Amino acid sequence: MSIIQLIESKIQDLSFNETPVVVISGPTGIGKSKLAISLAKKINGVIINADSMQIYKELKIISSQPSDRDKKIISHELYSIRSIHQNFSVMDWLELVKKKIDVVFSKNKIPIVVGGTGLYIKSAINGISKIPKVDKVVFEDCTKLFEKIGILEFRKLVEEIDKDFILKNIDKQRLIRGYSVYLQTGQSMSEWYKTSKKNKIYNTFFSILLEQERKKNYQNCENRFEEFIDKGAIEEVKFLKDKNFDRSLPGFKCLGVNWILKYLEKEISLMEAIILSKRDTRRYVKRQLTWFRHNFNPDLILRI
Numbered sequence: 001m002s003i004i005q006l007i008e009s010k011i012q013d014l015s016f017n018e019t020p021v022v023v024i025s026g027p028t029g030i031g032k033s034k035l036a037i038s039l040a041k042k043i044n045g046v047i048i049n050a051d052s053m054q055i056y057k058e059l060k061i062i063s064s065q066p067s068d069r070d071k072k073i074i075s076h077e078l079y080s081i082r083s084i085h086q087n088f089s090v091m092d093w094l095e096l097v098k099k100k101i102d103v104v105f106s107k108n109k110i111p112i113v114v115g116g117t118g119l120y121i122k123s124a125i126n127g128i129s130k131i132p133k134v135d136k137v138v139f140e141d142c143t144k145l146f147e148k149i150g151i152l153e154f155r156k157l158v159e160e161i162d163k164d165f166i167l168k169n170i171d172k173q174r175l176i177r178g179y180s181v182y183l184q185t186g187q188s189m190s191e192w193y194k195t196s197k198k199n200k201i202y203n204t205f206f207s208i209l210l211e212q213e214r215k216k217n218y219q220n221c222e223n224r225f226e227e228f229i230d231k232g233a234i235e236e237v238k239f240l241k242d243k244n245f246d247r248s249l250p251g252f253k254c255l256g257v258n259w260i261l262k263y264l265e266k267e268i269s270l271m272e273a274i275i276l277s278k279r280d281t282r283r284y285v286k287r288q289l290t291w292f293r294h295n296f297n298p299d300l301i302l303r304i
Helices: 003-014 032-043 068-073 090-106 118-126 136-161 163-168 172-185 189-195 214-231 233-243 257-264 270-295
Strands: 021-025 045-049 110-114 205-211 300-303
Touching: 003 032, 003 205, 003 300, 021 032, 021 118, 032 045, 032 068, 032 110, 032 205, 045 090, 090 110, 090 118, 118 205, 118 270, 136 163, 136 172, 163 189, 172 189, 214 233, 214 270, 233 257, 257 270
Parallel strands: 021 110, 021 205, 045 110, 205 300
Antiparallel strands: none
16 A cells, blocks of 8 residues: 555545545655645645745745745645745744635645644644734834843843743744733733633644654755755855845744855855754754654654
């Protein structure tokens, strides 16, 4: 029995009351996109992005977005939909995904949500607390305060109002988000998480987790990063450097961007940038595996 036949058989065995949204997740470099395309061909599917880096237009190569050839074969949605300097939250993603799912079903096709961003996957399946959007003026005031006093002092401000939030949210964007929500609503992010009802974008999901022997996964990631370099990742990062974007933006966390910037600024050699990027990718895979082990309960685990 092929992998695609196994998936179809498992979906039939579970006897869903309605057609499920298929979710394919797993660590980076494991082959999620390849499986999604094969499955989409068989079940008349549309692939919907669930990778927080693949939303950015400027990161097509280094975030491993689908090729033009892949997009001609199967419809791909929510890739390259924002510029790296634009704010984009999990709530924004959920709103777009919900609309895409409705459109796909209206065309008698099957949505296949694909990606390794745990928060996106968990929020899609379980729902997320709806936290009010912050007024632009409030957000800008908080950003100015952050720039004035620095990250350490700003972190202390957030800690005073929300000690739980500060444990897992330490970067600029999340700190500003947490403080601005408190200023606007009088409630901390943790209070909102506890008291607000979770909104689900759909009721029925069939989730797949891909697993692979660790060394093989690491090797795939290393080979893939070298392919990124060959395809133009350095030029892609140079564009970010030349545009002088704020380097605290979430998109700059994309694996490899930081080290290639250091290479472009002559702080390290290209070989060092590649080695360090590969190291960071291995560490990221390890963190992803830990997250999936504790936070994801798939309907089907495929060891490939």
